Amino acid sequence: MNLFEVYPLFDLEPVKGSGSYIFDGKGNAYLDLYGGHAVISVGHSHPYYVNMIEKQLKRLGFYSNSVINGLQTELAAKLGELSGYNDYQLFLCNSGAEAIENALKLASFHTNKEKVIAFNKGFHGRTSAAVSITDNPKIQAPVNQNHQVTFIGLNDLNALETHLKTETYCAVVVEGIQGIAGIITPSPSFLQSAEKLCQKYGALLILDEIQSGYARTGKFFAHDDTGIRPDIITTAKGMGNGFPMAGVLINPAIKPSLGMLGTTFGGSHLACAAGIAVLDIIKDENLVDHAKTLGDWWLQALAQIDNIKEIRGQGLMIALEFDFPIKELRKFLLTNERIITGSSSDPKVLRLLPALNIGKEELIRFNTALQSALNQLDSIAAAEI
Structure with missing residues (x-):
């Protein structure tokens, strides 16, 4: 083969x-x-990362999310401390695309709306909903083309408000820094205004920090110095240092319902050991x-x-x-x-x-x-x- x-x-x-x-x-x-x-x-x-994974593998590599996993709680506490989002909820999954899929689902559940605003040149993943908000027709199969998605220019506030005022959008999804596009940064004032417009018109602001998060930009998240508090933050990439891992940070105002989200492998014992090791190293090595x-x-x-x-x-x-x-x-x-x-x-x-x-x-x-x-x-x- x-x-x-x-x-x-x-x-x-x-x-x-x-x-x-x-x-x-x-x-x-x-x-x-x-x-x-x-x-x-x-x-x-x-060495610390390798040791953490080896020790955990000798104990228990995996069990499903139908049982208590104290490593998930430890990871959430450490992530909350380093990121400054202690009061948020954490959903653990396996990849950035999966994090985006679940973020969109949460936004639609919470607002009971179905349309999404995304940005020109943005990239959010290759799975069905994630690729539908990715501005690249070459990787969108016909089944992925979603007419509920509106693309606008980054930093274009007039276009943003024009669409949001229809009050038909569940979310605005923007990267902390557009990575695949070639490191294009939204202006702080745009993010601040976007947050206010989302609140005004009943949409959720989703910050995709999959590539730009986890200390990559000299802040824990790229948006940290803007003063905003996104409704949902997605993270992945450096979260596991090579072990497949991703997370969705969720505003406490968004209430979970059992069965709303789920995953087989997300937040496994080995993944959490890797994720905890990464956070420890980020903190200890400043x-x-x-x-x-x-x-x-x-x-x-x-x-x-x-x-x-x-x-x-x-x-x-x-x-x-x-x-x-x-x-x-x-x-x-x-x-x-x-x-x-x-x-x-x-x-x-x-x-x-x-x-x-x-x-x-x-x-x-x-x-x-x-x-x-x-x-x-x-x-x-x-x-x-």
Whole structure:
């Protein structure tokens, strides 16, 4: 049986990881500045993380959500403390798309409405409802096309109010930072006004912090300094550091009903052990502040590199936009410099999403390699003219 082709693959098979590096079967080390789509939050094979999972596996790996699981309670308490959402409720599931599915379901149950406002260039997942609010027709099959979804421009308050005033929308769904789009940030004033408009017209504000959450931006959530309190927050990616895990943070005003939500594997004993380990490491290693301090330095250092059209981002969630497609640049960095970087839906934007505990020396290495790569690629291009 052959594998169903999903992504174009680089000629690299990692067999081991340590910190901000992965290794191929020949022992070659690659600097990982992408973390497998921002998933590796506390580094590959962090000793504390590995120990927590090993210890839990020896005790109990899984039982269903029909029994008490004290690890879920511990995880919820620690997440509430670090995020500042102690009073919210937590629903645990397996992936960002699943978190979005459940957030939309909650909003529709709570408001008894069915329409949703989403944003141009937004990405929320590939499952049925999640992909229907994702602005990418290439991944929407006919069965996923949902005429209850309205797409508007990010930061367009007039369009937002025009639709919300019909009072037919259950939710407005916006990313804390649009990641796949190339690190596009909603303005604080837009989020503040969106919260007020949702309250005025009876819709729920859902903040998708799946990629931008968990200290990624130098705040626990990207929206933290806006002063808003979303009705629902979705999180995933770095939550389990590679172990499939996601969560929905739910305003206490939204009352649960038994059977409203459910999951077989979500919040399993092993998943919770991974999630607790991640939160412990973020707290003990002060990774929120580290991401901000190092990210601020990196943004300034990147500004000294020639031939970058625009630099965007916060903390360790950074985009570099160029005047040319970055496919060959990524390939050059991987092959010649052994550095892994990310792409975006914009073919000219390079995404950088390293582990939160990466050191400055790794970033200096990248900056040097990037300038060298740009110089060489420029020479190659000039020779071909």
